[in-house]
Amino acid sequence: MEGVAMDSLNVRRVPPLCDNCRMRVKRDGAGALFRCQDGPSGTARLGKIEAAAKPSEQYCGVGSLMEDPVLLPSDATVAVAPAPDFGLLFQAIPTPCLVISPALTILAANAAYLRLVGRAASDLLGLHIVDALPANPADPLADGSARLRASLERVLAGACADTMDVQRYDVALEAGGSVFLPRYWKPVNTPLLHADGTVRYIIHSVEEASGANLTGKSSLRDVLALLNETLRDLKAVDEIAYAAAAILGEALGASRVGYGTIDHASDSLQVERDWCAPGAGTLAGVSDLRSDGSFIDDLKRGIFVAIENVDLDPRTAAAAVALRARSATAFVNVPLIEDGVLVAVLYINDAHPRQWTTQELVLVKEVAARIRTASERLRGVAALRESEARFRTIADAMPQMVWSTLPDGYHDYFNEQWYSYTGVPRQSTDGEGWNDIFHPDDQARSRAVWQACLETGDTYEIEYRLRHHSGAYRWVLGRALPIRARDGSIVRWMGTCTDIDAQKRAEDELRQASQRKDEFLAMLAHELRNPLAPISSAAHLLILGKADPQRVQKSGEIILRQVGHLTHLVDDLLDVSRVTSGLVQIERVVIDLQAVLHSAVEQARPGIEARRHHLTVALPPAPMCVQGDKTRLVQTIVNLLNNAAKYTAPGGAIALSLEMADGMACITVADNGIGIGAELLPHVFDLFIQAERTPDRIQGGLGVGLALVQRIVELHQGSVQAISEGLGKGSRFTVRLPLVEAAGSADRGRAGGPGDALAGAGEAATVPRTRLPTVMIVDDNPDGAQSLAALIGARGYRVRVVGDGAAALQIADGEPVDVYILDIGLPGMDGYALARRLRATPGGRAATLVALTGYGKKEDRLLALASGFDHHLVKPVDIAALEKILLRR
Numbered sequence: 001m002e003g004v005a006m007d008s009l010n011v012r013r014v015p016p017l018c019d020n021c022r023m024r025v026k027r028d029g030a031g032a033l034f035r036c037q038d039g040p041s042g043t044a045r046l047g048k049i050e051a052a053a054k055p056s057e058q059y060c061g062v063g064s065l066m067e068d069p070v071l072l073p074s075d076a077t078v079a080v081a082p083a084p085d086f087g088l089l090f091q092a093i094p095t096p097c098l099v100i101s102p103a104l105t106i107l108a109a110n111a112a113y114l115r116l117v118g119r120a121a122s123d124l125l126g127l128h129i130v131d132a133l134p135a136n137p138a139d140p141l142a143d144g145s146a147r148l149r150a151s152l153e154r155v156l157a158g159a160c161a162d163t164m165d166v167q168r169y170d171v172a173l174e175a176g177g178s179v180f181l182p183r184y185w186k187p188v189n190t191p192l193l194h195a196d197g198t199v200r201y202i203i204h205s206v207e208e209a210s211g212a213n214l215t216g217k218s219s220l221r222d223v224l225a226l227l228n229e230t231l232r233d234l235k236a237v238d239e240i241a242y243a244a245a246a247i248l249g250e251a252l253g254a255s256r257v258g259y260g261t262i263d264h265a266s267d268s269l270q271v272e273r274d275w276c277a278p279g280a281g282t283l284a285g286v287s288d289l290r291s292d293g294s295f296i297d298d299l300k301r302g303i304f305v306a307i308e309n310v311d312l313d314p315r316t317a318a319a320a321v322a323l324r325a326r327s328a329t330a331f332v333n334v335p336l337i338e339d340g341v342l343v344a345v346l347y348i349n350d351a352h353p354r355q356w357t358t359q360e361l362v363l364v365k366e367v368a369a370r371i372r373t374a375s376e377r378l379r380g381v382a383a384l385r386e387s388e389a390r391f392r393t394i395a396d397a398m399p400q401m402v403w404s405t406l407p408d409g410y411h412d413y414f415n416e417q418w419y420s421y422t423g424v425p426r427q428s429t430d431g432e433g434w435n436d437i438f439h440p441d442d443q444a445r446s447r448a449v450w451q452a453c454l455e456t457g458d459t460y461e462i463e464y465r466l467r468h469h470s471g472a473y474r475w476v477l478g479r480a481l482p483i484r485a486r487d488g489s490i491v492r493w494m495g496t497c498t499d500i501d502a503q504k505r506a507e508d509e510l511r512q513a514s515q516r517k518d519e520f521l522a523m524l525a526h527e528l529r530n531p532l533a534p535i536s537s538a539a540h541l542l543i544l545g546k547a548d549p550q551r552v553q554k555s556g557e558i559i560l561r562q563v564g565h566l567t568h569l570v571d572d573l574l575d576v577s578r579v580t581s582g583l584v585q586i587e588r589v590v591i592d593l594q595a596v597l598h599s600a601v602e603q604a605r606p607g608i609e610a611r612r613h614h615l616t617v618a619l620p621p622a623p624m625c626v627q628g629d630k631t632r633l634v635q636t637i638v639n640l641l642n643n644a645a646k647y648t649a650p651g652g653a654i655a656l657s658l659e660m661a662d663g664m665a666c667i668t669v670a671d672n673g674i675g676i677g678a679e680l681l682p683h684v685f686d687l688f689i690q691a692e693r694t695p696d697r698i699q700g701g702l703g704v705g706l707a708l709v710q711r712i713v714e715l716h717q718g719s720v721q722a723i724s725e726g727l728g729k730g731s732r733f734t735v736r737l738p739l740v741e742a743a744g745s746a747d748r749g750r751a752g753g754p755g756d757a758l759a760g761a762g763e764a765a766t767v768p769r770t771r772l773p774t775v776m777i778v779d780d781n782p783d784g785a786q787s788l789a790a791l792i793g794a795r796g797y798r799v800r801v802v803g804d805g806a807a808a809l810q811i812a813d814g815e816p817v818d819v820y821i822l823d824i825g826l827p828g829m830d831g832y833a834l835a836r837r838l839r840a841t842p843g844g845r846a847a848t849l850v851a852l853t854g855y856g857k858k859e860d861r862l863l864a865l866a867s868g869f870d871h872h873l874v875k876p877v878d879i880a881a882l883e884k885i886l887l888r889r
Contacts (some may be wrong), residue, residue, distance in 0.1 A: 098204040104129050104152055123175040136170035138233040144169035151189050158197050161190040166405045168445060168859040182229050196363045208825045220363050223251045227367060231374045238272050240374045245275040248348065248367050252360060255280040255327040256349040259371060262342050267296050280327040280351065292319045295333065300342045305333040306361060330354035334368040346371065401497035407490045408641040409454045423469025439465035439473045457482050457490055466497065475504035531562035563876055572704050574856055586629035586715050590740055593658055593665055601638035601656065607642055611650045618657040624665050626737045636712050639705040640669040640733050648673030665739050670732040676724035684722045685710040773818030773886060776800045778808045778834065780827055787844065791879065797886065805829035809837055816843050819886060824853040832867040839868040850885060852877055
């Protein structure tokens, strides 16, 4: 339909009616308005009107303009009858229509349109048409509003009518609601023009497509198809119930349709909301079904209830008045039973008596079943979402990184720990992206293991290095298990990653420590075999029995020298054990470091000279004092000098210096030896660490010397540093000790330490004796006891040997013994207990008790003193010290 311009016709406007007197108003030639004419109703002189009257203008005392003028030919002379009420005509048009302004706001809506969309006029008037009837937000493909806007804009642009194809335009069941029903219609948009040809209004009319208007004539198939389409996208149980109620109510022409749950304690029905036809009130809230009749008992038994007239049915006759008042003269109730219990009811009410047809009852039952199915589906989805939410909460609370994949291994979930640990953007590791943040050396291996597990369904477990958010690679344990369906097929993989970097590094350190231990044992075996070989050879020479004094003398010297070497090895081991265990307590006296260095050089000189090294010593002119233990400090410098001699080729240079720097005494031992490699330098003070052994390093060693140096220096609140420019470039060790002021009583020559009184009493003057003492040796080692007895006997002493404490006590009761030499580790009664028993005997009180043992710690010496011993000697025995003890007796 083309738009029509009013001014293109030779017409005049008939003056409009006044809404007060219903007479036409009159204007003069200038267009001014006259008051209402006094003439009889139905007659009026036509006057020329230059401008249309405005609806708000007052024409008589209280009246206002109601309608626009009617268009008539200019030469017409009419007897004007009262004009028709165009408002009533617009509302009576059976075609749904809107009047829309050029701004696309709704100016008027007729009753047919309001019925079609289920709205009141107040819900639409004044609103933009797209805002009044918004698109369904649940349907991402919804384009009805966009198509309508485009059609209206074409009308505005071309001032011509626009007929649209059949459109789907979902309409919310209620204004602002979230439940939408599909509507199908064919809109026509027709312009009404100004005199200048511009659009004044747009008449929007719609022609309903087949199946769009649900009435009592709709087929069962149409209703169910619409129901399926509507329920498909709904996300809440109450929306499903309400949408189904609306569709069923319109299809049946009912007064009310709703869905509610049952409270068994009170036989009441709880309704959130229901669909109601105009004039029917809602049952939202709580209704007492028992007060409405006995049909509640049928519902509880699962019986479908259909009542045609509440006055005539015995189950409702007593409550008929109340039911009729609620527009429920006829009704159908469908029970929903779960596990034999009534849980919900679908109800359909009609304000008038009604004979329910078979097709209607079938439709009601089918709608009830579909409501239940859709609700269960949504509850299942909600339960799944709740379960997933709980899972994500638990997974995010776990300290491990949690991940999940599809059956084919596609990663689709990582918890918060994964992202905070790795620092990667979200979703960046989905799919196959996870492998990119593995260490390059681990990527191929981890992918191969994962692929094998996907193919076999075996548990996935692997250790690899994962890039931390700091940029460093850290060791993690990756582990995953398949989740299987009832048929055994894998439906998902669930996995975790646990940081094991500290554990892995500890394992590496333990492995290295074990390796160092093995290397140490190998070195120890080597160092022990070196002295044992000449000892064995010398012993065999002595066994030959040939009386060659020179050979005997030489063999004895070899044995003594090698035993001394073995003793030194054992002492080193004991020292490192005591120092690293914190069992060593050092003396703290003021010592001149020059005296310490002189003593150290004196002890180390034989080894240095044996390898023809050139030693230079640089000392300051004035004393330089520290507070500490002279014996331990001498041991420290000796170890450094011995190390320099050992690791420098014969004929090398060694320099020892003492100077002051930054208030500290600095002792430096430098050499031009083999140097220290960069990989070894950080570990040079670790236990059992040595450079690679070479055949010319005949001095050997156990790799404990530098560890002792560091521990002893630290006990003196000092520090030690090793510097080397690399292999073949020599080494320099610097010991730094805090200085103290020199004291007049500074001990500059003392070399003794605690325990000397027990160790020997060697400085005491010997007293000539007329009778050598009687000696008893108690040792369960026959070889050790007999060899020591032979050695002492060879010096003229009378010696008895027994193997246990009981035998020693038996002899002590019968004959006097001057000196008891007791082993501590005796069977049955140890040496400490035997010493106490001997002290309790008459002869034992005055005897000299000597402990001869392999236990050489300070605590062992103190325990020996407390048990009654006079002296404590460590195996192998120092014969000179023992003879001094015997002579003092």
